[in-house]
Amino acid sequence: MKISPIQDRLDFIERNLDKNKEKNIIIDLWCGTGLLSKEIYDKFKISVMWIDLDESNILLALKNNPSGQYIMADINDTSIPFADTIICSEVLEHLEKTEIILEKIHKQLKEEGKLLITIPNGYWPWELFENQPLEIIRDFIAEKPFYQKLFFWLRKILHAQAKDSLNSWIGSRHLQRFTLKIIEENLNNAGFYISSRENISFLANLLMFRLLKEKFPIIHTVDQFFSKKIPFFFASGWGIVAKKRNVTR
Numbered sequence: 001m002k003i004s005p006i007q008d009r010l011d012f013i014e015r016n017l018d019k020n021k022e023k024n025i026i027i028d029l030w031c032g033t034g035l036l037s038k039e040i041y042d043k044f045k046i047s048v049m050w051i052d053l054d055e056s057n058i059l060l061a062l063k064n065n066p067s068g069q070y071i072m073a074d075i076n077d078t079s080i081p082f083a084d085t086i087i088c089s090e091v092l093e094h095l096e097k098t099e100i101i102l103e104k105i106h107k108q109l110k111e112e113g114k115l116l117i118t119i120p121n122g123y124w125p126w127e128l129f130e131n132q133p134l135e136i137i138r139d140f141i142a143e144k145p146f147y148q149k150l151f152f153w154l155r156k157i158l159h160a161q162a163k164d165s166l167n168s169w170i171g172s173r174h175l176q177r178f179t180l181k182i183i184e185e186n187l188n189n190a191g192f193y194i195s196s197r198e199n200i201s202f203l204a205n206l207l208m209f210r211l212l213k214e215k216f217p218i219i220h221t222v223d224q225f226f227s228k229k230i231p232f233f234f235a236s237g238w239g240i241v242a243k244k245r246n247v248t249r
Contacts, residue, residue, distance in 0.1 A: 003217045005210070008201040008224070009089050009118045010039055012239035016116055016196075017085065019044055024084040027051055029075060029105070030091045034061025034068060037087075041065060048087070051075060075104045082110050089118045092183070093174045102190030106244060115192065115242040118200060122177025126205050126236035135173060158211060180232055183240065192242040199235035202227040206236075 004010050013036065018024050024046075028037045031050035038061075040046055050070040052058050058070050073079055086105055092098050105115055120127050141147040176182075184194055204213055204223035213219040227235055 003214050003220050004035075004039055005214065006036060006039075006089075007213075007220055008204065008227075008237060009239070010036065011224070012118060012198065012200045013040065013087060013089070013116055014043070016114070016239075016241050017044075017046070019046060025049065025081050026085045026087065027080070027083045027108075028087045028089070030057075030088070030094075031061050031070075032057060034064050036089055037061070037068060038065035041067065049081075049083075051080060075101070075108055080108060082113075083108055084110055084113050085116060086113070087116045089116070090120070092117065092119055092186075093122070093176045093178060094172050096175050098176060098186045099189050102186055102192065106191045109244060111244060113244070114195065115240075117183075117240040117242060118237060119178050119183060119240070120174075120237050121233070121235055122174075122179060122182075124234060124236065125203065126201070127174070127177065130206055131174060138173075158207070180238065183238075187240075187242050188245075191245050193245045195241040195243045197232075197238060197240045199227040199230065199232060199237070200239040201237040202230060202235060 017026070017040070026046065026048045027050075028034070028048045029051050031037060031052050034050055034057075037048035037050060040048055047067070047069055050058065050061055050068055052061075052070070052072060053074060055072060058072050062068060062070065071077070071080055086109060088105065092101070095101055102115075109115065120131070137151065141151055180197070187194060202223050203209055203226075204219055209219055209223070213223075232238070
């Protein structure tokens with residue numbers, strides 16, 4: 001079994017994706033390198049439309065998956081079709097005005113559409129023990145070329161670069177640190193309700209485990225087992241299915 005570097009997110013998306021490829025329009029919003037969409041296509045032959053404002057992201061995504069479709073635009077651009085499913089994976093924590101973006105997504109979804117979100121728990125354990133310390137280090141080396149080179153070299157030899165981000169060397173800053181209460185309030189205010197939610201990871205995304213799980217898939221399997229047993233506030237990452245509140249449940 002081949003384990004993707006984003007296997008936990010991919011598993012969640014696959015479980016909640018309608019695979020009727022003839023009629024569904026699926027959008028991967030702020031697609032990064034297009035890794036998630038590429039793996040969905042490779043496994044199910046479902047084409048996912050990429051939306052991104054950054055031309056560099058789109059070019060890299062096309063290089064990774066030449067069969068992909070893309071639009072370089074904002075989410076509510078008139079050139080974007082109304083979607084059955086919008087995937088927003090590891091995106092919201094990088095945005096300043098979450099509710100405004102969610103309102104735009106709400107307008108772009110069909111009435112029976114759904115929003116698939118993956119986000120990190122802002123207060124446990126990957127965010128606290130890896131991402132926050134890394135952001136402190138990145139701030140420290142920002143204007144220190146020697147330390148930058150050392151940092152980049154260490155990430156390279158450890159194969160610790162992000163596989164799904166154009167900023168693979170340094171990562172992208174988290175501007176939001178979510179709790180379930182905060183993301184639920186943001187969704188409610190934007191016109192959504194949470195249809196379902198689940199833990200999608202526990203410890204396997206911490207660097208020491210992440211470097212090993214591609215060679216030893218059992219690490220992913222064990223992490224998935226425990227992530228389903230622990231309380232929500234102990235998980236490193238969550239998967240959320242949100243639907244428009246004006247749809248009859």
